[in-house]
Amino acid sequence: MSETGLQEDGVRLRLDVAYDGAAFSGWARQPGLRTVQGALEAALATVFTRWGDAPQLTVAGRTDAGVHASGQVAHLDLTAEQWAALVAKRGSPAASLDGLVRRLNGLAGPEGDVVVARASVAPAGFDARFSPLWRRYAYRVADLDAPRDPRRRGHTLWHPARLDAAAMERGALTLLGLHDFAAFCKPREGATTIRTLQEFRWDREPDGVLVASLQADAFCHSMVRAMVGATIAVGEGRFGPERLEELRVAGERTSAFKVAPAKGLTLTEVGYPADDELAARAVQTRAKRSADDGSDSVGG
Numbered sequence: 325m326s327e328t329g330l331q332e333d334g335v336r337l338r339l340d341v342a343y344d345g346a347a348f349s350g351w352a353r354q355p356g357l358r359t360v361q362g363a364l365e366a367a368l369a370t371v372f373t374r375w376g377d378a379p380q381l382t383v384a385g386r387t388d389a390g391v392h393a394s395g396q397v398a399h400l401d402l403t404a405e406q407w408a409a410l411v412a413k414r415g416s417p418a419a420s421l422d423g424l425v426r427r428l429n430g431l432a433g434p435e436g437d438v439v440v441a442r443a444s445v446a447p448a449g450f451d452a453r454f455s456p457l458w459r460r461y462a463y464r465v466a467d468l469d470a471p472r473d474p475r476r477r478g479h480t481l482w483h484p485a486r487l488d489a490a491a492m493e494r495g496a497l498t499l500l501g502l503h504d505f506a507a508f509c510k511p512r513e514g515a516t517t518i519r520t521l522q523e524f525r526w527d528r529e530p531d532g533v534l535v536a537s538l539q540a541d542a543f544c545h546s547m548v549r550a551m552v553g554a555t556i557a558v559g560e561g562r563f564g565p566e567r568l569e570e571l572r573v574a575g576e577r578t579s580a581f582k583v584a585p586a587k588g589l590t591l592t593e594v595g596y597p598a599d600d601e602l603a604a605r606a607v608q609t610r611a612k613r614s615a616d617d618g619s620d621s622v623g624g
Contacts, residue, residue: 335407336446337421339364339381341396343438346478346587350389351396360387360396360438367431368400371424375406384452384594385459385543390586392479395460395593399452417445449603450596454610458522459543460593463536463552463584467559470532480533481588487559489526489534495558495565496524496536499551499572506575508550517544524551549584557581 341360349357353365361381369378379400387393402410414420421443428440449455464480466472467487473480499505499521506517523539536552557580558565571578597605 334401334403336399336401336450338442338444338446338450338452339398339400339440340442340444341398341438341440342394343392343396343433344478345387345390345392347437348389350391351383351386360393363432363438364398364428364440367428370431371427372402372406372409375409376403379406382451382453384456385591387591388546388586391589391591392587393591396591397452397456397594397596399446399450421445447599447602449599449606451602451606452594454606455596455602456542456594456609457597457605458539458541458595459591460523460537460539460595461543461548462590462592463538463548463588464590465534465536465552465556465584465588466532467534469528470534473531476533478587479590481585483556485560487534487556488561489528489559491561491565492526492534492555492559495555495568496526496551498565498569499524503572504575505544505547505551505572507571507577508547508554509544510546511577512545515544517547519544519547526555546583549586549589550581552584552588554581556584 341364343360345360347358348360348363351360353359353362361383365378365381368381372378379402381398381400384397387396410424411417411420414423425440425443428443432438432440464476465483465487466480467483467485469486472482500523502518502520504518505521509517511517520541521538522541523537526534526536528534536555538548538551554568554571557563558568563580567580571580596602
C-alpha cells in the first residue's frame with residue numbers, strides 16, 4: 325500500500341454504523357422497502373457515480389425489521405480509480421474519509437436515523453462478515469418496577485407485569501455454551517442452528533429498567549428475541565428457569581413463550597481478533613459456514 329492507501333487492485337474500507345431501526349425494514353436491501361443497506365448503498369452510488377459500479381456493503385450481522393444498532397460494522401471495496409478520486413478531492417486519506425462520512429450521512433440519513441460514525445481503511449484480511457469472533461446485543465425491558473420513559477419508548481419494551489430478574493438470570497445461564505438452538509431460531513433452509521452462546525445475563529439498571537446482555541459467535545434468525553421472550557416468561561412465573569434448558573434440548577419451536585418485539589433490541593458491538601489474525605479467522609469461518617450449508621449470522 326502506498327502513502328495514500330492506494331493498492332493496484334483497490335482499497336477495502338470499514339464502516340462503523342449506528343441506526344434507529346424503527347423506520348427501516350431491516351438491514352438487507354429489499355425492493356420497494358427502506359432498509360439500512362439500501363439507504364447506504366444508494367448514498368454510495370451517488371458519491372461514486374462517475375467512477376464505475378457503485379460499491380456494495382458486506383455486514384457483520386443482518387438485523388431484522390425494527391432492530392436497532394449502535395455498533396454495526398460493514399465493509400465495501402473501492403476500485404483503484406474510486407479510491408484515487410476520493411483522495412484527490414481532499415489531498416489525504418484521513419481528510420477524504422472524513423469527507424466521505426459527511427457525504428454518506430447527509431445522503432443516507434438526513435434526519436439522523438442512520439449514522440456512519442467512522443470510515444477507515446480496513447486492515448489486510450479484514451472481512452466484516454467472516455472475521456468477527458462474536459456479536460453482542462442488548463435488550464431493554466421496563467416492567468412495573470421501572471419508569472415509563474417516553475424518550476426511550478422506541479427502544480424499550482414496556483411490560484405490564486412485574487418480572488423476577490433473579491429467576492430470569494437463572495434461566496438464561498442454562499442456555500450458555502455450544503448447543504443446537506433450533507427451539508429459539510426461525511428455520512432457514514440449509515442453515516445450521518448450532519451456535520456458541522458466550523454470555524446471557526439480566527441486570528436491572530439504576531432507573532429500574534431490565535437489560536439483557538447477549539454475546540455469541542453468531543446468532544441465527546430470531547434467536548435473540550426468542551431467548552429474551554422465553555426468559556420473560558420465566559420472569560412472569562409461567563414456568564421455572566429449568567424449563568429453558570428442557571426447551572433447548574427438545575429442539576423444536578414452541579408456543580410456550582412469545583418472541584419479544586424487535587424494538588427493544590440493539591446490536592451493540594462486533595468483536596474482531598487482532599489485525600494479524602483477521603485473515604485466518606475469515607478462512608476458518610468461511611470453512612465452517614460452508615460445512616454448515618451456508619449459514620449466515622442474523623440477529624433479531
